[in-house]
Amino acid sequence: MTRRAISAFAVFFAVCPGFAATAERPPTYCLIVSDSSPIRNLSFAEARLIFLGVRTRWPGGRQIAVVIPPEGSAARQFLLSKIVDLSDIDFSQRWVGQVYRGAVARAPSTARNPEDLRKLIAASDVAIGIADCHDLGPGVRALAINEKRPGEPGYGLE
Amino acid sequence: MVVSPVASKRLISLIAVLGIFTSHPAGADALESAIRRFVSIGGFGDVNLVHSDRQGTSLQNSEIDIYVTGHFSENWSAQIEAIADRDPEVHTLAEPLLERFYAGYTRSDAFRLEVGQIHTGIVAWNEREHRSRFLQTPIDVPGIARREDRNGAWPLHFVGVWASGRFNGSLGLTYGAGLGNGRGRERGDIANFSLHHPARAKLLVLGIAPEALPGWSFAAAAYFDHIPASPALRERDLTLSTSYVRGNQELRAEWSLLRHELIEGRTAFSSRGWYVLFSQRLTGRWQTLRPYILIDRLNLDQREDYLGGAANEQAVAVGVRWDPLRWFTWKTDFRAQNSQDGGREHLVRVQLAFAF
Numbered sequence: 001m002t003r004r005a006i007s008a009f010a011v012f013f014a015v016c017p018g019f020a021a022t023a024e025r026p027p028t029y030c031l032i033v034s035d036s037s038p039i040r041n042l043s044f045a046e047a048r049l050i051f052l053g054v055r056t057r058w059p060g061g062r063q064i065a066v067v068i069p070p071e072g073s074a075a076r077q078f079l080l081s082k083i084v085d086l087s088d089i090d091f092s093q094r095w096v097g098q099v100y101r102g103a104v105a106r107a108p109s110t111a112r113n114p115e116d117l118r119k120l121i122a123a124s125d126v127a128i129g130i131a132d133c134h135d136l137g138p139g140v141r142a143l144a145i146n147e148k149r150p151g152e153p154g155y156g157l158e
Numbered sequence: 159m160v161v162s163p164v165a166s167k168r169l170i171s172l173i174a175v176l177g178i179f180t181s182h183p184a185g186a187d188a189l190e191s192a193i194r195r196f197v198s199i200g201g202f203g204d205v206n207l208v209h210s211d212r213q214g215t216s217l218q219n220s221e222i223d224i225y226v227t228g229h230f231s232e233n234w235s236a237q238i239e240a241i242a243d244r245d246p247e248v249h250t251l252a253e254p255l256l257e258r259f260y261a262g263y264t265r266s267d268a269f270r271l272e273v274g275q276i277h278t279g280i281v282a283w284n285e286r287e288h289r290s291r292f293l294q295t296p297i298d299v300p301g302i303a304r305r306e307d308r309n310g311a312w313p314l315h316f317v318g319v320w321a322s323g324r325f326n327g328s329l330g331l332t333y334g335a336g337l338g339n340g341r342g343r344e345r346g347d348i349a350n351f352s353l354h355h356p357a358r359a360k361l362l363v364l365g366i367a368p369e370a371l372p373g374w375s376f377a378a379a380a381y382f383d384h385i386p387a388s389p390a391l392r393e394r395d396l397t398l399s400t401s402y403v404r405g406n407q408e409l410r411a412e413w414s415l416l417r418h419e420l421i422e423g424r425t426a427f428s429s430r431g432w433y434v435l436f437s438q439r440l441t442g443r444w445q446t447l448r449p450y451i452l453i454d455r456l457n458l459d460q461r462e463d464y465l466g467g468a469a470n471e472q473a474v475a476v477g478v479r480w481d482p483l484r485w486f487t488w489k490t491d492f493r494a495q496n497s498q499d500g501g502r503e504h505l506v507r508v509q510l511a512f513a514f
Contacts, residue, residue, distance in 0.1 A: 045328075045369045055267055055324075055326070057266050057267045060233065063232060064208075087407070087439055087445055087486060089439075089445070089446065093513075096292075096513055097286075097287075097293045098292070099198065099200065099227070100290060101288065102235065102237050102262060102333065105196075105227075105229050105235070108198070132241075
């Protein structure tokens, strides 16, 4: 019985290498923009200011559209703890304040799931969001942070 | 700043027009079109229950604040904000006050222009929190940020042109410069335009938020005005402020000097105010709680008639803010302050504030 179970697991992982890889690999996060975006790199400080609603425009003056992961997701937790350094309540209330002050046109769009987030960003060359680097999908690409690509030593989101 | 019934109808009409011209085009669900052209309506409200060891228990200073922002294009927008508070004498909502009403043009983060009635930046609290009690951590507005119609002494409203911005860079340099009309004949008024004095009030604000000191910001503001009171006064104010907001901690401090001089004569009046606010959001299962302490001081020059009705302040408030929902907060505090008869007054208060 044990031998059969081991064989079954071996066959399963051999047939589904993607699943095996995902299961072993913890998510690493990167900032993503549309393939059509001219932006290639941000400093970590700039990225933080964007998600805080302080920096609101791309070079050239176009408004930045911030897309955030759904509430309770690991990606959102990463955004809150590693980038903006705020609790979820403070983050939400901060954006209410930024809209009220006239500093930004609107609060971030909240994606329903990672695929929704990817589609929203892929459709707009002014959008930015955060996603698992291993699961970017078509139409989006990862930004360099402090001139470092995801996975390189010194990449700002690790 | 009180809005007459006719003006109220005009306000409503204006809001409707903003809605028509900025309504979201059907079927346009892309982020870009949503940004370029839409109208947002929001507001805040609060109810305050106060128990005083001198005056008993009462409902005080409850307000409703409504704002409408229209975005006509990527760069052009307009905002109107009105506030109605509960009249303590007749226990009904008073007539709405026009708080802000301006058109804005934003070219980049480094340049934004607003034209109309805005809040001055001479007090950083006023510029940051505006009128929302929901957004601010404590129940109180510090004495230097108290509204003119609430016996506040500092000039918080301004009609004119305001340019502001933030430069990208490691220093995080921000600026603001304004030109227009500030103080009126009475402290609660804004001066009328006059060909002889087309721009009596000038305002300059400079600030930094260095990347090397994450969470910190520092600012200085100066305000100059010619007050058409009787007798006429010259005003020169200076404010220094700092804040540290990072993680669960919030520290805000501000000091301001308000100086009036008789234009015909050598008499000068100096008033000073400052506050320190510290709060810390708890973690884990208590993360909806944010205890705070606010120390508030106001020393007004009692010789000055123009500041009549404004009172000195020497208050300490210790409380906790509870955020059970994103749009609703419950604040409770204990406050020791000067009473109207000159003694000390102790208060226990509850504020329910919400956003919509």
